[in-house]
Amino acid sequence: MQAFTLILVLAVLTVVGFRMGRGRAVAVVGGETRKLHSLPSYHGMYVALWCAVPSFVLFGLWMLFESSIATQLTLANLPPQALQGPDGQPLSEARIGLLLNDIRNTATGNIAGSSDAIVQQAAQYYNGIRATGDWLLTAAALSLAVLGAGFGWKRVSADLRARNDVEMAVKIFMIVCSTIAVFTTIGIILSLLFESLRFFSRVSPVEFLFGTHWSPQISIRADQVGSSGGFGAIPLFAGTMLISFIAMMVAVPIGLLSAIYMAEYAPRKVRSVVKPLLEILAGIPTVVYGFFAALTVAPFFRDSGQLFGLSISSESAIAAGIVMGIMIIPFVSSLSDDVITAVPNAMREGSYGLGATKSETIKRVILPAALPGVVGGILLAVSRAIGETMIVVMAAGLAANLTANPFEAVTTVTVQIVTLLVGDQEFDSPKTLAAFALGLVLFVVTLVLNVIALHVVRKYREQYE
């Protein structure tokens, strides 16, 4: 609550700084704003930035480090006997962590807390530190804001290059924003990588990548039945490939043909209705597709299979694949439509001018010219299919069968990641860590596909520019 008030006060100060800066800029030149290097509002922003940036940076840093500083101080203040076990030995890292957790919980009054006198005392101390810290922060942030605003205000003059400085500040802000995405990606990769390395220290990468037996359970006791887990991921890769293949068999022809129709044949009116409708398909939540696959398509295949004497399991690869294909149609059609319309009209005219019909022109000129772009779009769609989770969770099943029969139940990498991480798990068992290794593989595959796709698309673009 106090933090919120502080932010509010800082914001008000910033606005005041802005007005003061603008006012001073006008006053400095006696109302003749043309004598100013920058417009008055830039001077206002200049002062506002000086007011806001240092204090908010301080505030942010405090938010980041407050709790660890307070914890360290509390830890240092604990009586030495609290850090020793009953046997007189120093407590282990984990034990200290538990103790600190206890103290923090007692301090915030989250749970009934420990009745231990030491913990109670430490909690009080902890609260005391935090309260002092909050006052310190408030004082420091407010004085920084006032000082900064004063400094900026002082510097306002006719020659001050306020616009350049403000624009530089905006540019830096944009750079920070754009790096956030990059750093997040790097962070995700690193966490995947480290957890995978932990997994591979227990299960050999060769077994993981080339083994054909997937049964990721781990014994709790040594004498348990079925205690030997299998971490061969080939059945998962095969299942993923099978379902993605079925999906592409649905999505590519339908998507491509609808793209050709929309780009070349459809009257403008039809196009303006059909294209958004197709793109709505992309907006349907995948979990809804999942219902559709599990409750409508899968039973349909099972029942029609019975008609022909085939036994199709109710969680079949084909149901999941077809529904996934329907989900991907808009990707293929929208991207293909874009590249087909990007083929210069001169190509069409050149072909018509030679007496080619529309279909000859499309087959022999437009599609070959658009092919790299279409392929790029399809590759993007494939990587989407491989990473798709919800539909396969609901419709593809969990059995890790190594099969190429689309009527059997298969499982995919994403489904297994979900099942490995759902529920209460020991976090350092190979079973949980396997999820990270699978995630890493998935990430690498989609990354490679995306890189290839982007490369292909870019190459295509150069052709006409």
Next chain:
Amino acid sequence: MNSQATAAQVQTEAPAPQGTAGTPLVGPGEQAKVSARNANVYYGDKHAIKDVGLDIKQNEVTAFIGPSGCGKSTFLRCLNRMNDTIDIARVTGLITLDGEDIYAKRVDPVQLRARVGMVFQKPNPFPKSIFENIAYGPRIHGIARHKDELEEIVMTSLERAGLLGEVKDRLDQPGTGLSGGQQQRLCIARAIAVHPEVILMDEPCSALDPIATAKIEELIDELRQNYTIVIVTHSMQQAARVSQRTAFFHLGNLVECGDTEQIFTNPQHRLTQGYITGRFG
């Protein structure tokens, strides 16, 4: 107007439009390859071509000149129904090829365009090999029965377009890799390969340097032996150099047409004189 009328009838029966717009380019008794009577083109509400009537003689080069936006390209595109590909374009009046109305219902624009080829302002080779660029037309029209015949056609077309010597060794290279002038000659070769009777050229040299332009002009002069050529150009020198007849367009009207020499030395109309002496346009 009766769409079944022959060109000869058209010449005698057509009511002479006002001004000089209807003056035939050919004298009485001569057979016009292409002729237009009361041709109008509308782009939506815009009246782009107004009551144009003219005749284009066989084995001659006819040049269309005029300031930008005067409708010369639009009119050129009427002659092989390229305007059909634009949704909002509408053509009225009579345009005939060898006396046949090309806008008649039973005429297929696809077949018409095989007879009336076209070369565009910007060279537009397909992103295929040089060979495939030229073989494209013969393939879709089934002109060549076997591979040797196709090769024969490709070679003759390249030869006629004066490009064979330059590209002989690299027929499998992409046509887009050629220089601008070579690309334009490739496009001419591509048009020739379908054995058209008329070749329409829409400012074929506007994207080329003077040397490439000179080559194309030379080529046009040679092609005249076998084809009827209509060329739209912004360069009056070019019109004077390559054409036998010239038609001057202004704001959608055909102002004057006649022998090139006469147009450039003794223009009948005030506007024509103004344009060719550079007073406007």
